[in-house]
Amino acid sequence: MRKNKKLLTLLSMMLVLVLVAVGCGTSTETPDTGDATGEVKDTLIVGQGADVVSLDPHATNDQPSSRVSKQIYNTLVNQNEAMELEPGLAESWEKIDDLTWEFKLRQGVKFHNGEDFTANDVKFTLLRALESAKIGHIVGAINPEGIEVVDNHTIKIATNEPFAPLLAHLAHTAAGMLNEKAVTEGGENYAQNPVGTGPFKFQEWKTGESVTLTRNDDYFADKAKVKTVVFRNITENTARVIELETGGIDIAYDIPPTEVSRVEEDQNLVLLRDESLSTAYIGFNAGKEPYNDVRVRQAINYAIDTDSIVEAVYQGVGKAAKGPLGTNVFGAHTDLEQYGYNLEKAKELMKEAGYENGFKATIMTNENQQRMDIAEIVQNQLRDINIETEVQVVEWGTYLDETAAGKHDMFILGWTTVTGDADYGLYALFHSSQFGDAGNRTFWSNDKVDELLDAARVEADPAKRAEYYSEAQEIIREEAPWVFTYNGENLAGTRKNVKGFKQHPAGHHKLVSVYFE
Structure with missing residues (x-):
């Protein structure tokens, strides 16, 4: 009898140790991403209808490229899903006069190449953007002579004339902050090796097929909940929906109206429908x-x-x-x-x-x-x-x-x-x-x-x-x-186990908060 009690006590202790070990093996940073098979899923696959044109935000202003750039770069100002302006790489801002704004920048932010983010990068980015034939109009109100670096984390930006929507323009994906060293070293190939401060880092671009990003573990804000994001180019609408149905992708952008009922009726899928x-x-x-x-x-x-x-x-x-x-x-x-x-x-x-x-x-x-x-x-x-x-x-x-x-x-x-x-x-x-x-x-x-x-x-x-x-x-x-x-309207479809995905009215959806249930 006494031996049985000892045996039961020993078994109980072993069970506790196993449970503790299992608990310690689950990251507190990333929610459980187990799929229906019980396997851990840490790669999010997104399907969209066209390939990226460029990952240099000054080289294009198309939607497919912007959707990827949104994950790589940060802007000084954010515009959330309710179109409200929020701090981004700028912690705060103040209007000095009719033409001039002063921005206080976040400290401790690093680019994907390890470089510190400073006011000099802001000045470099804006001057370069002003020269762009593709997106120059977005920042065109800014006076190039009116960009003043006060110190490493303070910058003044003046416009040529009063410009009411300046903050909203600085929230545009084309105003994502660049690192001068990375752009200079990248030269003509910078678009194939983009460097930002965003929640995901560039890994690979297979032209015509896909773009792969990996989590930035040094991100200054809440880190991404998945390790990898793959954007797949699936041009044909029905093929994109079929890939969603079969689990080939986890999120499908731009669900065609002809396929709305098909997504709605599939118990494994969720349709998101929002005004754009x-x-x-x-x-x-x-x-x-x-x-x-x-x-x-x-x-x-x-x-x-x-x-x-x-x-x-x-x-x-x-x-x-x-x-x-x-x-x-x-x-x-x-x-x-x-x-x-x-x-x-x-x-x-x-x-x-x-x-x-x-x-x-x-x-x-x-x-x-x-x-x-x-x-x-x-x-x-x-x-x-x-x-x-x-x-x-x-x-x-x-x-x-x-x-x-x-x-x-x-x-x-x-x-x-x-x-x-x-x-x-x-x-x-x-x-x-x-x-x-x-x-x-x-x-x-x-x-x-x-x-x-x-x-x-x-x-x-x-x-x-x-x-x-x-x-x-x-x-x-x-x-x-x-x-x-x-x-x-914005129409997107997700697998039912995809959580944390919200559509932005502009169509540039953040993926930093997306995870698998």
């Missing part, structure tokens, strides 16, 4: 005939049934656009009149412009199924006003280059007003100084619109700014450099 800051449009090349004639542009607007496009292509996700901005953007003119489908009006305008018998045209788009579907619908509808179109489907990087160079008649594209402010949604797209790479791929300009957009930039009173933007949007709507197609 995006708008989709069909742009004209107003720098060439016949698209330099406003009557032709208006006729095409009347000949295209955007309501049917939203119904057929987007299947009720989002809504038909009335103008260039979504209703959740500050300064959006919500009372604009939609063009509407009016074939007789379209024919009258074509006749007035001398194109009663029509003409031949091309519609350029990239390998995006929804855009290709829209191109096909537009191709059919424009036959009713004797416009014969050829659809050209071009690889994403080439597509951006060719539309920036004006090698198109019409093109289908989208824009996300990342800052949530009308300045970003209008200036880059419609100001005459922004032709090409900066955003104005229609090469359309209007002196009055330039004047209004310039005035709104320097106006401090929000109500007055909104008035300027409303008037500008009325002119843009009337002049029709776009067919105003669609205001969108």
Whole structure:
């Protein structure tokens, strides 16, 4: 009996030791990432619809690249999912006068190459950004002579004129802070070896296939909850959803409307659906005939049934656009009149412009199924006003280059007003100084619109700014450099065991807080 008691006591002690050992083997830093098989899962795989163009934030302003750069770099100011401004690499800021802001920087922050983050890096980053043809407009209000390093962790930034949305612009992914040493040593190859201060470090980019990032264990804030993030390029929408279903990816960006019910009905998946800051449009090349004639542009607007496009292509996700901005953007003119489908009006305008018998045209788009579907619908509808179109489907990087160079008649594209402010949604797209790479791929300009957009930039009173933007949007709507197609939603799908993922209205989603349950 006594021996049995000793044996039981010994077994109990051994069990306690085993439990303690198991408990010690679980990291307190990273939640349990066990999957359904009981295996530890520490790699998050994200599928998106196009490859990265560049991981140098000054070399591109496209969505797929920005989504990856968001994980690598930090900005001075953050804009959270509610579009509220929060401290980033700057702990605090103060407006000194109408032109000047002073920023106090976080101490103890290190770049991925081990270099300390200082005010000199801020100055280097902003001066370099100002020289960029791709994103210079985002920081273009800054006076290069007005950037003053006070000390290692204090910097003053002055604008050429008062610029109300400066803080929101400094929260843009293109304003991610760079390390001067890394950029200099990287030279022309810096985009293949990016260095930031973000929660993930760059590991590998397989062009056309994937980008792999690893956790930055020296991150100054809460560390990432997974060790590795892989962004996979899965161009075809249905293939991306199938990969989500089968567990090939854990998160799928840009779930197509045609697959919404499929994701919703799968018990192993979760659909996230949130209002976005995006708008989709069909742009004209107003720098060439016949698209330099406003009557032709208006006729095409009347000949295209955007309501049917939203119904057929987007299947009720989002809504038909009335103008260039979504209703959740500050300064959006919500009372604009939609063009509407009016074939007789379209024919009258074509006749007035001398194109009663029509003409031949091309519609350029990239390998995006929804855009290709829209191109096909537009191709059919424009036959009713004797416009014969050829659809050209071009690889994403080439597509951006060719539309920036004006090698198109019409093109289908989208824009996300990342800052949530009308300045970003209008200036880059419609100001005459922004032709090409900066955003104005229609090469359309209007002196009055330039004047209004310039005035709104320097106006401090929000109500007055909104008035300027409303008037500008009325002119843009009337002049029709776009067919105003669609205001969108963010649709993403996740595996059910993925937790902590939140969508950002701008479409640049943070992954630092994502983990597996």
